[in-house]
Amino acid sequence: MLNDPRIARLFELLIDKNIPGIEPVFAPRLDSWVSYPAIEAELGTDADHAALLLEDLSRLGYLSRQFHDKVLFCPACNSQDLKLNTVCPKCRSANLARQRVLEHKNCGYIGTESEFTKSGGRACPKCRVELVLVGSDYVSRGLRHRCLACDAVIESPEENWTCRSCHRVFRKDEVREVVMYSYLLDQAQISKLRVERIPKARVREFLTREGYEIQESIQTTGRSGAEHRIDLLATKRSGPLEHRIVVGFSSAETVVDSEEVIKLYAKAYDVSAQDIIMVASPKLSDDGRQFASHYHIRVYSAEDLDRLYIKLPA
Numbered sequence: 103m104l105n106d107p108r109i110a111r112l113f114e115l116l117i118d119k120n121i122p123g124i125e126p127v128f129a130p131r132l133d134s135w136v137s138y139p140a141i142e143a144e145l146g147t148d149a150d151h152a153a154l155l156l157e158d159l160s161r162l163g164y165l166s167r168q169f170h171d172k173v174l175f176c177p178a179c180n181s182q183d184l185k186l187n188t189v190c191p192k193c194r195s196a197n198l199a200r201q202r203v204l205e206h207k208n209c210g211y212i213g214t215e216s217e218f219t220k221s222g223g224r225a226c227p228k229c230r231v232e233l234v235l236v237g238s239d240y241v242s243r244g245l246r247h248r249c250l251a252c253d254a255v256i257e258s259p260e261e262n263w264t265c266r267s268c269h270r271v272f273r274k275d276e277v278r279e280v281v282m283y284s285y286l287l288d289q290a291q292i293s294k295l296r297v298e299r300i301p302k303a304r305v306r307e308f309l310t311r312e313g314y315e316i317q318e319s320i321q322t323t324g325r326s327g328a329e330h331r332i333d334l335l336a337t338k339r340s341g342p343l344e345h346r347i348v349v350g351f352s353s354a355e356t357v358v359d360s361e362e363v364i365k366l367y368a369k370a371y372d373v374s375a376q377d378i379i380m381v382a383s384p385k386l387s388d389d390g391r392q393f394a395s396h397y398h399i400r401v402y403s404a405e406d407l408d409r410l411y412i413k414l415p416a
């Protein structure tokens with residue numbers, strides 16, 4: 103998938119601009135609701151394709167998917183401008199008061215706090231005993247709703263949603279809900295991409311544009327009869343002439359050793375390449391650079407591939 107130059111460019115963009123992740127926006131369409139505008143613009147693709155692509159890339163481990171937000175919206179008009187109402191399940195009035203419910207421990211009577219209130223103090227409305235100590239005289243049984251229209255005490259009121267856009271009313275389970283995810287670049291993948299994938303894609307793109315035919319990761323026999331593995335071989339024919347470029351990609355923890363330069367030169371010479379390019383990540387050692395300049399090998403680090411240029415054969 104990363105051989106797709108558009109995707110390589112996308113990663114490159116995210117890494118270059120130091121964009122930590124790809125953010126979703128709520129954008130209702132025919133049968134989906136989330137889109138990723140930054141990706142769509144960059145890849146010149148539609149919202150559905152972009153979403154699938156991100157899903158694939160996260161499955162492959164290049165991106166990690168994270169919860170971003172949950173959006174509730176109107177099933178009729180997609181508006182997010184919803185208002186929650188709690189109503190009485192018996193008479194459907196919204197005129198509910200939230201009250202603490204108390205229990206008199208001696209007689210077991212349960213009622214709302216207002217029933218127990220009596221001229222500045224508390225008394226049980228059933229047995230009329232005055233109550234003083236919370237915990238021993240009476241206990242709190244939590245909050246309940248009391249319907250001020252039909253006087254019912256309600257444990258859990260019904261939830262209704264009103265859409266402020268189309269003014270329709272929906273039950274709780276009728277309101278639509280979509281979970282939106284953002285996609286973050288995985289740090290380990292970033293380093294890996296910096297080292298191999300992105301430079302390779304860029305070199306390939308550049309040489310293809312210059313009219314070269316590209317072969318990647320090939321096994322070939324040189325003039326000496328030795329077998330060589332070549333990262334990228336670019337060939338361009340004009341009449342009887344053929345111009346061959348061998349591109350080697352080397353990476354190391356800190357600096358790429360000069361030995362890599364010599365090996366690359368030996369391979370390129372054996373397959374009669376006129377030009378040699380080395381992409382060293384993160385960079386080539388100082389003596390490596392000296393060898394490279396001696397052998398006329400052009401050296402780039404993954405970061406300075408912008409300077410990539412090929413002198414065309416005369």
Ligand SMILES: [Zn+2]
Binds near residue numbers: 190191249250253
């Ligand atoms: Zn009621």
Ligand SMILES: [Zn+2]
Binds near residue numbers: 208209227228229
């Ligand atoms: Zn009582």
Ligand SMILES: [Zn+2]
Binds near residue numbers: 176178181267
């Ligand atoms: Zn609506």
